[in-house]
Amino acid sequence: MFNYQIFKNIENHISLNDVDKEYLLSLFKVKNILKKEYVLKQGQNCNKIYFVEFGSLRAFNLDDKGKESTIMFAVQDWWITDMNSFINRQPASVSIIALENSQVIALDFNLLEELYLQLPKFERFFRILFQNAYIREQQRVLYNISYTTEERYYQFIEKYPAISQKITQKQIASYLGVTPEFLSSVKKNKRS
Amino acid sequence: MFNYQIFKNIENHISLNDVDKEYLLSLFKVKNILKKEYVLKQGQNCNKIYFVEFGSLRAFNLDDKGKESTIMFAVQDWWITDMNSFINRQPASVSIIALENSQVIALDFNLLEELYLQLPKFERFFRILFQNAYIREQQRVLYNISYTTEERYYQFIEKYPAISQKITQKQIASYLGVTPEFLSSVKKNKRS
DNA sequence: CGCGACGTTGATTTGCCTCAACGATTGTGG
DNA sequence: CCACAATCGTTGAGGCAAATCAACGTCGCG
Numbered sequence: 001m002f003n004y005q006i007f008k009n010i011e012n013h014i015s016l017n018d019v020d021k022e023y024l025l026s027l028f029k030v031k032n033i034l035k036k037e038y039v040l041k042q043g044q045n046c047n048k049i050y051f052v053e054f055g056s057l058r059a060f061n062l063d064d065k066g067k068e069s070t071i072m073f074a075v076q077d078w079w080i081t082d083m084n085s086f087i088n089r090q091p092a093s094v095s096i097i098a099l100e101n102s103q104v105i106a107l108d109f110n111l112l113e114e115l116y117l118q119l120p121k122f123e124r125f126f127r128i129l130f131q132n133a134y135i136r137e138q139q140r141v142l143y144n145i146s147y148t149t150e151e152r153y154y155q156f157i158e159k160y161p162a163i164s165q166k167i168t169q170k171q172i173a174s175y176l177g178v179t180p181e182f183l184s185s186v187k188k189n190k191r192s
Numbered sequence: 193m194f195n196y197q198i199f200k201n202i203e204n205h206i207s208l209n210d211v212d213k214e215y216l217l218s219l220f221k222v223k224n225i226l227k228k229e230y231v232l233k234q235g236q237n238c239n240k241i242y243f244v245e246f247g248s249l250r251a252f253n254l255d256d257k258g259k260e261s262t263i264m265f266a267v268q269d270w271w272i273t274d275m276n277s278f279i280n281r282q283p284a285s286v287s288i289i290a291l292e293n294s295q296v297i298a299l300d301f302n303l304l305e306e307l308y309l310q311l312p313k314f315e316r317f318f319r320i321l322f323q324n325a326y327i328r329e330q331q332r333v334l335y336n337i338s339y340t341t342e343e344r345y346y347q348f349i350e351k352y353p354a355i356s357q358k359i360t361q362k363q364i365a366s367y368l369g370v371t372p373e374f375l376s377s378v379k380k381n382k383r384s
Numbered sequence: 385c386g387c388g389a390c391g392t393t394g395a396t397t398t399g400c401c402t403c404a405a406c407g408a409t410t411g412t413g414g
Numbered sequence: 415c416c417a418c419a420a421t422c423g424t425t426g427a428g429g430c431a432a433a434t435c436a437a438c439g440t441c442g443c444g
Contacts, residue, residue: 004314027325061334061338061343067338069334069337069338070309071333071334072329072330083323083326083327083330084327084330084331087323087324088327093331093334100239116316120312120315120316123312123315123316123319124308124312124315124319127315127316127317127318127319127322130322130323130325130326131275131279131318131322132277132279132320132325133322134325134326134329135275135276135279135280137276137326137332137333138263138264138276138329139276139285140329140333141263141332141333141336142253142261142263142285144333144336144337144369145336145367145368145369146253146255147262147370148431149431149432159441168389168390168391169390169391169392170389170390170391171265173304175337176337177336177337177338177369178432178433179432179433179434180390180391180392181391181392181432181433181434181435182431182432183391184391184392184393185392185393185432188296188392188393190408340399341399341400360421360422360423361422361423361424362421362422362423370401371400371401371402372401372422372423372424372426373400373401373402373403373423373424374399374400374401375423376423376424376425377400377424377425380424380425
């Protein structure tokens with residue numbers, strides 16, 4: 001029961017004893033999700049944060065013109081949610097969908113708040129988690145505003161090879177913020 | 193001595209007694225910065241995080257073609273650093289410069305690590321700080337890849353009026369990732 | 385087998401950049 | 415305090431980057 005991936009993930013930053021793990025298991029909800037099944041739908045209130053035990057998910061926004069923009073992918077060992085919706089109790093601006101059959105561990109907002117009080121070391125764990133997430137997003141902003149599409153494409157597949165294997169060209173394009181047609185033409189003019 | 197802005201900022205999320213404040217004061221370095229003075233130069237190792245007591249700063253990347261990309265602005269009551277450099281001990285990918293005469297409070301990386309150990313409630317404080325920073329950056333990514341330049345311009349000045357007052361068109365353009373000339377032409381075709 | 389989504393290609397249009405020029409503002413040294 | 419230099423914001427011409435739209439072969443799935 002204790003050999004969930006999530007414990008290893010947490011123990012990268014803080015230590016857990018068996019009592020902690022028992023307690024955590026009482027908070028977690030393990031969910032199996034089918035390919036193409038939605039974990040969250042845009043507009044809903046998102047009150048859970050998810051950890052991917054195995055499989056892969058995609059979070060994307062759908063605008064009023066029908067254009068999809070991929071905010072993030074999550075493969076094994078990643079955390080994912082609509083953070084603004086989760087923290088500030090706002091309607092979600094993204095949907096989260098499974099790219100393949102997956103297993104996630106869901107942690108409810110109120111239970112997480114309770115966890116912070118019961119085991120303050122989780123403040124540290126999530127401090128480090130958010131710190132890294134912030135760094136990643138800040139670098140992504142820099143790439144978006146200062147690099148070309150070609151550069152961003154190759155940076156993406158080099159930085160996230162595990163993700164790149166599981167997704168389509170169309171999905172990478174929506175992550176980069178370009179059309180699939182344009183990404184296709186960029187790839188044709190191979191790396192100079 | 194205790195009436196620094198930074199204490200109010202911290203007390204938005206955790207409570208401080210006078211002993212805490214004394215201790216904090218021993219960690220802080222208060223710095224006055226002149227307009228156009230650099231707080232951090234790209235390439236250096238950044239081992240400090242800064243809180244803006246008053247004034248305003250700008251963090252920007254300079255690429256090999258001489259193009260500036262503004263990563264963030266910080267006015268009174270904001271925290272700013274090159275987070276990747278600060279946390280991962282990497283060379284900074286941005287410079288930070290004062291837009292006007294300013295006062296910042298600098299906190300050293302090692303002293304912050306010490307602070308986490310001495311006063312664990314600061315894990316909570318920075319957990320919340322990074323959580324919010326992550327949410328902001330994630331929304332900025334979404335804006336970047338799914339909205340037009342015109343939309344992003346008006347969103348920026350509505351969201352950050354205090355910042356908008358203090359900066360030039362050129363700086364907004366470099367934050368949005370477009371040229372000053374193009375931003376100028378966008379503004380001419382006023383909001384339809 | 386047949387449908388629908390995907391990846392590609394090409395033609396056309398639009399968004400945005402580059403470069404150059406200009407007046408207006410700001411800053412600076414004498 | 416003035417004169418000059420530097421930077422800023424704007425405008426316009428031309429070129430490239432990227433979107434749009436339509437067409438077509440391929441593949442996975444029911």
